Amino acid sequence: MNDITYDLRVLQSHLDSILQRVEHNSLTLKRLQSFEMHLLGLNSLAEILEFILDECKSLFDLEVVSLYLFDPNGEIAECLSQNNYESHARSGLLLVDNDGLFKRFFDFRLQPVLGLYHPEKYAPFFHGFSEPPSSVILVPLVRRGRYLGSLNLGSRKKDRFVKTMATDFIAHLGSVISVCLENTLNFETLRRTSFLDPLTGVNNRRFMEQRLVEELERSLRSQQPLSCLFLDIDFFKRINDSYGHQTGDYVLSSVACAIKKHLRNSDVLSRYGGEEFVVLLPEADARIAGEIGERIRDCIASLMLDYAESKISVTLSVGAATFDASRTQQTSISALAAQLLHAADTALYRAKRDGRNRVVNAGDIPSEQACTV
Structure with missing residues (x-):
């Protein structure tokens, strides 16, 4: 009888744990859906970048969030500048003109890279932060076979991002962010060029x-x-x-x-x-x-x-x-x-x-x- 009672308690403990995980995942899914709906409703590139950098901390309960964006022709910088957004002064935002780092880390596998923070590997993705994270996850942002950049999440907890954890939610979020960035940048580029004088390059x-x-x-x-x-x-x-x-x-x-x-x-x-x-x-x-x-x-x-x-x-x-x-x-x-x-x-x-x-x-x-x- 004691063995049966013990087995029932163990089973109940497993069930409670499963229910807690289901409840946690359900709550995370709702928060992710709310995040995505808000993101899809934003109208400018500056608003999108600010929202991502601020809300990802709250969504995932993190200390460090950065966006590393590929801007080979300076289109993103120009777009932000025309909206009086000082991209160079925004902590956590870095624009680069070379996609070599993305290719080296992700190699078009399109899967997040995660694990313990090693400065020699991950420092470029968290440039400018006074205190580095202890564990990280780097999410590639890719559209139509082209790197847009990466969303980089860092935690001060060493066991927060381990290589065995599931990354479905975060990978999905990366896909949504990629779509929003591409669509908004294309729209703002089209709008900006429609307001430019083609001869002089200044506004019309x-x-x-x-x-x-x-x-x-x-x-x-x-x-x-x-x-x-x-x-x-x-x-x-x-x-x-x-x-x-x-x-x-x-x-x-x-x-x-x-x-x-x-x-x-x-x-x-x-x-x-x-x-x-x-x-x-x-x-x-x-x-x-x-x-x-x-x-x-x-x-x-x-x-x-x-x-x-x-x-x-x-x-x-x-x-x-x-x-x-x-x-x-x-x-x-x-x-x-x-x-x-x-x-x-x-x-x-x-x-x-x-x-x-x-x-x-x-x-x-x-x-x-x-x-x-």
Whole structure:
């Protein structure tokens, strides 16, 4: 009888253990499904990266999570930069232009690599963390036979990730993350290129008009000024007539590149049409706008462009205007946008009329008189 009682207790213990594992797996599955649904609902690459890096810690109860992404052409970095996301400063995010490390670790087996943390092997995947993990699992992110990168999870517990553990949940998560990353990057690349001027590589008029509305809304919320520069290449028709349209295209691209060097990451440069450019300067008052306009004008005036054995000098005329959110009256965003562009364009016309190669600052719209800098 005692033997039977003992056997029943052992059996009950096994059943309890099995039920606990089933309950744990069921809870993990629900949390994983919730994670995936949230991930699939995000709209931008920056949001996806932030969500993965933050929520994986909570989902798996981990101390260290990193994303190691393959970015051979700088598309991810460019996409994040245009959304004012500083990828280089984000702990746990690393962009690399070589997929050799992925090939060496995963060899297209598409299965997670896990076990005790060995610095000589795993340190590159956890670069920048003050305290390394004790055990790790590296999840390859692969789509259409191409490495996107890896999701790297680390625990301070040595027995958390052992080679005998099942990895079905985590491998499935890696597949979902891969799909989301690929789709979102493709979408944002398409959207970004549709807003680019193909000749100069800067934003086009459509993008500027959209961003102007966004920046005005931000200006109203923050009560910070927003300035606008209208820039026009002087006597551009003469360049086309004298040297040909290919030379004119080269001048446009060179001027756009030179203007961009004098702008901050938050500033927006667009080709407005023909030889005209527009720059939006968030949190820049009329004085700063005038100074930036003058620096750009001076830079362009000092250029000597070499093309097809010809040396070409170029000058710019610049009109500046500033929206002061603290002084505005109730009006529509579209009306404010039109007013700011009109003020900067009118100042540009004055610069042209007064001799070109100069900056005319309209000051704060609509109250101040235009003054020549």
